[in-house]
Amino acid sequence: MEVAQAVMVTVELDFGGSVPAIAAALLDIERRYEPEDGKGRTFAILDAYGEGTRTGKLHLSMHVSAEKPGIGSLIFKPTGETLWSSRIVPSQDPKTPQFSGRNLSIYIDEGAGKLLTVDG
Structure with missing residues (x-):
């Protein structure tokens, strides 16, 4: 996976009881x-959403964005299961800037057609 790319990681997680909220x-x-x-x-x-299934699991989707070269993984703590893992490499496109940690802008729709900006 290259820097400045994103993937959707979708999993079904068993919490062994009631399905928790996404947070x-x-x-x-x-x-x-x-x-x-x-x-x-x-x-x-970047974001996550989901819902409970009929079998009592949480169907969860997470939008994952690659920021800088290295290895990244998502691990489900209760079982140790690897949900996602990838080697992240520099972009092959010379026009794609490398992540500096200073260029993130987050916009939140406040519901009345107005965007709020969060200092990222």
Whole structure:
């Protein structure tokens, strides 16, 4: 996977009881980073959504964005299962800037057609 690309990771997770809310479920997913330069993170979860299934599992989709070269993984803490893992390499497109950690802009729709900006 190249820097500045994103993938959708979709899984069904068994929490062994009631299905948690998305925010609570994300606390049980470890993000592992092995950046080539030894600093910071290699990817980010941009958003996540899902719902309970008829079998009592959580159907969860996470939008994962590659930020810098290295290895990134998502691990389900209760079982140790690897949900996603990828080697992240520099972009082959010379026009794609490498992630500096300073160019992230987050916009939130406040519901009345107005976007709010979060300083990223």
